Amino acid sequence: MILGTLTGRFRGRETQFHIELLYGALFIAGFVYLVFRVDPRVAAFEGGLVVGYLLRVWEKMSIYERILEEAVSREAETQVEAEVEEQVGKEVEERVEETVDEQVGEEVEERVEETVDEEVEARVEETVDEEVQERVDERLDQEVQERVEETVDEEVQEQVDERVEERVEAEIEERTPDDPEAADGEET
Numbered sequence: 505m506i507l508g509t510l511t512g513r514f515r516g517r518e519t520q521f522h523i524e525l526l527y528g529a530l531f532i533a534g535f536v537y538l539v540f541r542v543d544p545r546v547a548a549f550e551g552g553l554v555v556g557y558l559l560r561v562w563e564k565m566s567i568y569e570r571i572l573e574e575a576v577s578r579e580a581e582t583q584v585e586a587e588v589e590e591q592v593g594k595e596v597e598e599r600v601e602e603t604v605d606e607q608v609g610e611e612v613e614e615r616v617e618e619t620v621d622e623e624v625e626a627r628v629e630e631t632v633d634e635e636v637q638e639r640v641d642e643r644l645d646q647e648v649q650e651r652v653e654e655t656v657d658e659e660v661q662e663q664v665d666e667r668v669e670e671r672v673e674a675e676i677e678e679r680t681p682d683d684p685e686a687a688d689g690e691e692t
Contacts, residue, residue, distance in 0.1 A: 527557050612651045616659075623656055624663040 534550040537543070 523560070527553060527560070531557075608651070612655075616655050620656060620659050620663070623660050624667065 531553050534546050534553065537546050538550065
């Protein structure tokens with residue numbers, strides 16, 4: 505029962521305190537004894553206490569160094585993890601931007617070619633800019649839309665001008681007779 509009580513009491517920091525207290529009390533008692541009576545056995549015991557105390561201090565230093573190393577390694581791991589996550593995030597963003605730029609460029613060219621003919625026909629038949637804008641908005645994504653609008657508008661306007669001029673010339677040819685004398689006779 506007494507042993508169970510002692511082991512229960514000598515745990516953790518309380519144990520360290522009691523050991524330090526025991527070393528101090530034995531050292532003082534031995535020193536006081538040596539002051540009044542010189543005995544080589546007590547002097548040897550005192551020497552043993554000093555050596556034991558130094559070993560205890562060395563043990564504590566080893567424990568503190570290990571605890572310190574563990575804390576430093578944990579902190580280093582968390583800092584490395586944070587830095588790795590930050591660098592990975594930046595690298596992922598850069599690669600995503602490069603990939604998006606490449607894919608958007610290819611898709612822009614494909615969609616421009618596909619939609620130019622459709623848009624030209626819509627402009628020739630109905631010269632409504634709003635309708636063209638709606639069709640472009642429906643078919644193109646946000647990134648593609650900005651680039652497509654620049655190239656589509658230019659090509660559409662050129663082809664509209666060409667086709668309008670062709671149709672105007674065709675209409676003029678249809679409405680004007682080939683024989684100028686026949687045209688004079690019909691008018692009168």
